[in-house]
Amino acid sequence: MHDHAHAHTGLRGAGNRRLLAVSLSLTATVMLVQVVGALLSGSLALLADAAHMFTDSSALVVALIASAVAARPADDRRTFGYQRAEVFGALVNAIILIVLMAVVAVQGVTRLIDPGEVEVAGPLMLIVAVVGLLANAFAMWLLSSAQKTSINVRGAYLEVLGDLIGSAMVIIAAIVIVTTGWMPADAIASLLIAVMILPRAVSLLREVFSVLAESAPKGTAIREIRAHLQGYAGVVGVHDVHVWQLTRGAPVFTAHVTVDPAVLAAGGAAPLLQELQGCLADHFDVAHSTFQLEPADRAECEARHA
Structure with a gap:
């Protein structure tokens, strides 16, 4: 017997798209300010941070498109809908971050090896970096819940978190330049921004591959779930358990449950299903579950003939 409980969380609804749109507007605006500031001040770190924000603007566009696609309803061909679009969007974001890291690192090392006679306007660099820091802090606050x-x-x-840290690094480099006149601080800040990008990209890639590999969501304790289900009256055993996620916050659970034949004969299948699904939804935050109920004597028979 099969039964399903569908989640209606609205994770990919208009609310998230609005947040992404606002963040995109902030990021794109600050990016333009940083590009102009970098050209006027001669700061590589500011230009690296601007490039970082340009990448983030592109990533946010991808995120907006993926969010809109993911909101499309399920159909006969894509029975789970388009929720995986978010995962592919996150994959594109991670790849962009890695490419950005390589470009910034090469430019930073090049300037350290051959600095030439580069003069960085520290005060202008500092002002622009502070503007970027404030804008990124506001964008992070907008996205923190979703x-x-x-x-x-x-x-x-x-990505916005990385931008905020990058702006902080540029501020420190600008202060060093203003107070001491030591120009290599600018190139060092650009390299630190590049190094900072790597763990973010790796973390995002790891999560994407976990979803695509249909691994159990992080923190899901299969043994604990099985033991919890077996605690219900009439449940003899739980096997063929599978847990995966369509995207973050959308876990899916399936299992075969062997039941005391007397419970099924007494018409207890529907109440038991309701209890099992309620257990997953209330205790393990799994709203989409499928159970196949089997009489215990049948399961034992199948095991003997397997």
């Missing part, structure tokens, strides 16, 4: 339930929004959140 990123807990959407892998797509989390990708954007991590």
